[in-house]
Amino acid sequence: PDISLGEFISSEFHQYLTVKKPLLDEDEVDEREKVINWLTKQHPYLNTIGSNQLNYLSVQGWNSFERLSNDHQTTYIQNGFINLLEKVFVSKINKNKIELNTIVKQISIDEQQQYVNITMLKNNNQQLLVYQAKHVVCTQSLGCLKQSMHEMFIPPLPYPKQVSIQKLGFGTINKIFLVFSQPFWDVDFERFHFLWNTNRSNTEWKLKCFMNTPYDSQWCKSISSFYVHHRLSNVLVTEISGENSKYIEQIPDELLLVGFQELLCHFYPDNESPIAKQIIRSQWYNQTFIHGSxxxxxxxxxxxxxxxxxxxxxxxxSAEPLILFAGEGTHERFYGTAHGAYLSGIREAKRIIQLYTS
Ligand SMILES: Cc1cc2nc3c(=O)[nH]c(=O)nc-3n(C[C@H](O)[C@H](O)[C@H](O)COP(=O)(O)OP(=O)(O)OC[C@H]3O[C@@H](n4cnc5c(N)ncnc54)[C@H](O)[C@@H]3O)c2cc1C
Incomplete structure (x- = not known):
């Protein structure tokens, strides 16, 4: 039977502790527990899928995910990901063939099953457009499918597909950039890690500045490190995944700024952290056209x-494909990645080409 990655790691760790415990004092056991807790939050797979809980992840699923040989390297794209899309893809397509700022509301198969109707809203929902097509390739995220599959497709998607959409996970990872007037950290620091206590007194630890606010501060336990931005030496970056990532999206910037100051002072008391002058962050869960990452x-x-x-x-x-599905969530080895999304588009394009050439 499948178990979660979290269960697997903690059972291995407890076996290790059973052997080592007679040789360790209480503090040493405590230290090891903290490090394991930190390691499970730092697990590189968590950032690949936008979850903060190894307990949600299937070991079988983890084994099926294929890592690239240069997986550990970070490649920075000048002016961001949008630039890659513009240069490599969009510039090669006739602009008249793309409907930008247009929302697909409904995809319905004609009764005789000859074609597909796509109903869209354009110009700030003022203009209704209907296209007819022989084939439609849908690439909306799994997050969007979870939210809107029942209204979007007529007739409804086949039941096994609906069940798979519900069962698969769609995580959320958000990046947070804190902009300081100048670095307050030591110049040789590239990254600092937070080792959270795992004992009970720590689970009750709260940010003082969150008291008397409607917000809980448990999200900060998901923050396990900060790193200095690769180009901007006055900017600290952190990432937050999973349920806590969704939670902080609703917290106002002003409160988060003081929260992060308190957190940095707690873990880095030698260099008293000032309040950052600006916070820049993604809020992927509340983005209507992705609902996660x-x-x-x-x-x-x-x-x-x-x-x-x-x-x-x-x-x-005729068994001809009418509605096809591409996007990262449809690639069985590279789900969750840009290359998975790209390859899935090629796969579906080939499926259509084959229909007309064979
Ligand atoms: C913080 C972060 C870091 C990441 N880092 C990496 C990385 O280092 N390497 C990597 O390989 N991947 C990374 N990814 C993942 C990668 O960006 C995605 O897997 C990839 O972009 C998914 O592409 P896609 O085409 O499947 O979906 P999307 O990019 O989500 O495209 C779907 C499109 O459909 C549109 N859409 C949805 N609903 C509708 C509708 N009703 N009407 C009209 N349009 C609609 C959306 O607006 C969107 O443009 C990262 C993701 C995040 C969030």
Whole structure:
């Protein structure tokens, strides 16, 4: 049976502790527990899928995910990811063929199953457009499918596909940039890590500045490190994943700024942290057209669910694909990645080309 990655790691750790405990004093055991807790939050897979809980992740799913040989390297794209899309793809497509700022509201298969109707809203929802197509490739995120599949597709998606959409996980990772007037940290610092206590007194630890506010401060336990921005030496960056990542999206910037100051002072008392002058952050969960960041194989789901998501809806008579599915969540080895999204688009384009060439 499948178990979670978290259960697997903690059972291995407890076996290790059983052997080592007679040789260690209480503080040494405590230290090791803190490090394991930190390691489970730092696990590189968590950042790949936008979860903060190894307990949600299927071991089988983790094994099915393929890492690239240069996985540990970070490649920075000048002027951001949008620039890559512009240069490599969009510039090669006739602009008249792209409907920008247009929301797809409904995708319906015609009764005779000859074509697909796509109903769209344009110009700030003022203009209704309907396209007819022989084939439609849908690439909205799994987060969007979870939210809107029942209203979007007529007739409803096949039941096994609906179940897979519900079962698979769609995580959220957010990046937070704190801009300071000047660095307050030591010049040779590239990254600092937070070792959170795992004992009870720590679970009750709260940010003082959050008292008398409607917000809880447990989210800060998901912050496990800060690093100095690769180009801007006065900017600290952190990442937060999972439920706590969704939670802090609703907290106002002003409160987060003081919260981060208190957190940095707590872990780095030697160099008293000033309040950052600006906070810049993503809020992927509350973005209507993504609702999160990455697909992952949640405990209870399976690689078959990714394959199921990728299956086209076909014409009942001719078995020709009418509605096809691409996007990161449909790639069985590279789900959660830009290269997975790209390759899935090629896969579906080939499926259509084959139909007309074979
Ligand atoms: C913080 C962060 C860091 C990441 N880092 C990496 C990394 O280092 N390496 C890596 O490989 N991947 C990374 N990823 C993941 C990668 O960005 C995604 O997997 C990839 O962009 C997914 O592409 P996609 O085409 O499947 O989906 P998307 O990029 O989500 O595209 C779907 C499009 O559909 C549109 N859409 C949705 N609903 C509708 C609708 N109803 N009508 C009209 N349009 C609609 C959306 O606006 C969107 O433009 C990262 C993601 C995040 C959030």
């Amino acid at each position: 990455h697909t992952f194989i949640r405990i209870g789901s399976h690689i078959h669910d990714i394959k199921q998501l990728a299956m086209p809806c076909t014409n009942a008579k």
